[in-house]
Amino acid sequence: xxxxxxxxxxxxxxxxxxxxxxxxxxxxxxxxxxxxxxxxxxxxxxxxxxxxxxxxxxxxxxxxxxxxxxxxx
Amino acid sequence: xxxxxxxxxxxxxxxxxxxxxxxxxxxxxxxxxxxxxxxxxxxxxxxxxxxxxxxxxxxxxxxxxxxxxxxxxxxxxxxxxxxxxxxxxxxxxxxxxxxxxxxxxxxxxxxxxxxxxxxxxxxxxxxxxxxxxxxxxxxxxxxxxxxxxx
Numbered sequence: 001x002x003x004x005x006x007x008x009x010x011x012x013x014x015x016x017x018x019x020x021x022x023x024x025x026x027x028x029x030x031x032x033x034x035x036x037x038x039x040x041x042x043x044x045x046x047x048x049x050x051x052x053x054x055x056x057x058x059x060x061x062x063x064x065x066x067x068x069x070x071x072x073x
Numbered sequence: 074x075x076x077x078x079x080x081x082x083x084x085x086x087x088x089x090x091x092x093x094x095x096x097x098x099x100x101x102x103x104x105x106x107x108x109x110x111x112x113x114x115x116x117x118x119x120x121x122x123x124x125x126x127x128x129x130x131x132x133x134x135x136x137x138x139x140x141x142x143x144x145x146x147x148x149x150x151x152x153x154x155x156x157x158x159x160x161x162x163x164x165x166x167x168x169x170x171x172x173x174x175x176x177x178x179x180x181x182x183x184x185x186x187x188x189x190x191x192x193x194x195x196x197x198x199x200x201x202x203x204x205x206x207x208x209x210x211x212x213x214x215x216x217x218x219x220x221x222x223x
Contacts, residue, residue, distance in 0.1 A: 003185045008192065010173045014166060021162045038159070045160040047220050051149045056221065060143055063217055064136040067210045069190060070197055071118055072132040 018042070111211040118207035119200055139214040146221040 001009075025041040040048065049055040114135055121127040170189075180186040196202040 003180075004187060007177055007187055010177075011170075011189065011192070014169050014173065017169070018163075018166045021166065036156070039162065040155050040159045042163055043216075043220065044153075044155065045163040046217070047149050047153050048155040048160055050217075050220055051151065051154045053144075053148065056144065056148065060140045060217060063210075063213055064132075064140060066213075067132045067136050068129075070193060071123065071203070071207055071210065072129040073123055 107215065111208060111215070114211060115204045115207040119204035122199055123197070135211070136214070139211075139218060143214075143218045143221045146218065149221065 021039065022041055025039040025044070028038040046059060049059055114131060117131050118128060121131070174188050177186045177188040182188060182191070184191070190197075193206070197206055
């Protein structure tokens with residue numbers, strides 16, 4: 001295993017973890033777990049963060065930076 | 074204007090049913106123009122390389138426009154706010170990406186220890202890869218606008 005493989009493996013592990021969190025949240029909703037204690041999907045977490053102006057600015061700023069990082073520089 | 078007029082609509086219909094034929098068509102027309110605009114912008118990114126004036130200007134203008142649109146929409150209701158324990162897993166995913174990216178930058182930031190931007194380099198070339206990447210970025214922006222008002 002090369003260092004490059006290790007770097008890629010790190011991102012794959014994080015991606016799979018995110019998928020697991022998403023599946024767990026969807027399955028909890030289908031099982032009827034109460035909204036107040038159920039794990040949330042990524043979309044619900046983002047919406048929760050955007051309930052304040054500061055949170056909204058942070059999320060939008062992060063999205064803007066992604067575009068700048070990958071498409072402009 | 075009144076209930077007898079076919080163009081009559083309630084001023085605040087968030088989440089309600091459209092009140093006229095025009096109102097039912099408007100979102101479809103708006104979405105069609107949105108998709109067309111996104112394709113045109115993505116085509117711009119597909120032909121203009123990174124580190125150029127055109128691509129930088131496009132990111133600044135489109136990013137600024139979408140940010141202003143999202144900021145002008147009302148905040149999601151308090152009922153959408155969740156306890157910190159519920160969104161902690163997603164915060165940890167974000168932190169993990171940031172820390173792993175930082176570790177790779179410190180370890181080398183080269184082909185042996187490539188951060189996400191270097192791993193994406195084969196996709197981020199002119200043509201279809203860059204077009205898809207730009208379309209994905211714009212779709213994420215549109216998704217954030219929708220999330221701004223639930």
